[in-house]
Amino acid sequence: MRAATMADAPVPKPWISDIHAYVPGKSTGKDGRVLVKLSANENPLGTSLLALAARADVASPERYPDPDSKALRAALGDLHGIDPALIVMGTGSDELLNLAAQGYAGPGDEVLYVRYGFSVYDIAARRCGAVPVVAPDADYGTDVEALLALVSEQTRVVFIANPNNPTGSYLPAGEIARLHAALPADVLLVLDQAYGEYVSPEDDDGGLALAAAHANVLVTRTFSKIYGLAGERIGWGTGHAGIIDTLNRIRGPFNISNTGQAMGLAAVADQAFVAASRAHNRAERTRFVAALAAMGNHGLRPLPSQANFVLIEFGGKLTAEAAFAGLAERGTITRWLPNQGLPHCLRITIGTAAQMDHIVSGLREMAETAK
Numbered sequence: 001m002r003a004a005t006m007a008d009a010p011v012p013k014p015w016i017s018d019i020h021a022y023v024p025g026k027s028t029g030k031d032g033r034v035l036v037k038l039s040a041n042e043n044p045l046g047t048s049l050l051a052l053a054a055r056a057d058v059a060s061p062e063r064y065p066d067p068d069s070k071a072l073r074a075a076l077g078d079l080h081g082i083d084p085a086l087i088v089m090g091t092g093s094d095e096l097l098n099l100a101a102q103g104y105a106g107p108g109d110e111v112l113y114v115r116y117g118f119s120v121y122d123i124a125a126r127r128c129g130a131v132p133v134v135a136p137d138a139d140y141g142t143d144v145e146a147l148l149a150l151v152s153e154q155t156r157v158v159f160i161a162n163p164n165n166p167t168g169s170y171l172p173a174g175e176i177a178r179l180h181a182a183l184p185a186d187v188l189l190v191l192d193q194a195y196g197e198y199v200s201p202e203d204d205d206g207g208l209a210l211a212a213a214h215a216n217v218l219v220t221r222t223f224s225k226i227y228g229l230a231g232e233r234i235g236w237g238t239g240h241a242g243i244i245d246t247l248n249r250i251r252g253p254f255n256i257s258n259t260g261q262a263m264g265l266a267a268v269a270d271q272a273f274v275a276a277s278r279a280h281n282r283a284e285r286t287r288f289v290a291a292l293a294a295m296g297n298h299g300l301r302p303l304p305s306q307a308n309f310v311l312i313e314f315g316g317k318l319t320a321e322a323a324f325a326g327l328a329e330r331g332t333i334t335r336w337l338p339n340q341g342l343p344h345c346l347r348i349t350i351g352t353a354a355q356m357d358h359i360v361s362g363l364r365e366m367a368e369t370a371k
């Protein structure tokens with residue numbers, strides 16, 4: 001028999017031990033009280049009523065779902081003018097981000113993204129044993145030059161969220177095209193458009209067209225944000241046939257549930273809900289930023305956002321940490337991001353008009369009395 005040793009337990013791979021688990025937005029305060037949740041970029045209008053109605057018609061739970069989500073991919077293809085064969089579904093776009101790294105990078109390879117990029121990229125890179133490489137930001141936003149300067153022989157995957165979370169920053173089509181053109185053809189560019197539907201059509205970053213035209217671009221989208229279906233875990237991606245084939249080989253075989261497929265299908269058909277959500281977000285985001293400006297100079301700087309949240313930099317007497325605690329005391333949970341190198345910032349999801357008014361009055365009160 002083998003002698004018992006100190007390592008008498010399974011030992012995880014060192015690159016797995018190095019991962020800091022994803023920290024989700026909270027919904028309760030320190031005392032366990034349920035708070036208004038503006039910490040996870042969920043849709044304040046809820047979910048399409050058509051999607052909710054579709055839930056009632058879902059096939060029996062003892063049946064496996066369609067492994068290929070055929071109807072849902074067909075509907076997405078129709079909406080976006082994409083061949084459904086070039087669409088892959090994921091259990092949230094999170095699954096696809098991880099599979100993109102796993103499919104194309106491994107130990108010794110590099111995965112590149114920007115400082116203040118989406119926190120899942122670090123996990124996705126480490127999960128497959130690759131080395132995460134982080135490019136400096138340009139005033140919190142994505143700096144194409146800085147990214148390109150770090151592309152090496154080992155670079156296999158580049159992740160860009162556009163709009164980016166948590167900063168809200170956005171690269172226009174010209175910058176995305178410039179980045180893509182300068183990348184070697186064997187480097188996969190993943191354009192994460194989780195907030196793509198919030199951007200007005202005239203500001204489109206051209207990602208879907210790039211994915212259709214080139215062999216090294218994957219665009220990912222989600223039903224978690226504007227479609228208001230975060231709880232159903234539905235994401236999708238599109239790219240060249242070779243990329244879709246790779247992801248299909250390694251995705252979960254029944255990765256979208258019966259309920260998810262039914263609700264997703266109904267949600268795609270309800271573009272009126274999507275348009276209403278976009279209009280609500282735009283109006284409330286504009287009003288929120290204007291109200292912060294009207295507070296006078298307390299050192300609060302909302303960063304320009306194309307998404308359904310605003311990142312506020314706190315440079316005055318009121319700190320982000322105190323504002324986070326004070327807003328929670330007043331009933332709302334926001335996102336303070338010390339673990340992402342942003343201890344001086346709060347990310348606040350755009351909620352209802354009343355919720356945003358409540359945030360502004362809370363911040364004003366705290367800023368005016370901060371010592």
Ligand SMILES: *Cc1c(COP(=O)(O)O)cnc(C)c1O
Pocket residue numbers: 041091092093094095118161164165192194221222223224225230233234235
């Ligand atoms: C919310 C978000 C996602 C979506 O994740 P799901 O797994 O689809 O819920 C992806 N990327 C970014 C940048 C996000 O903020």
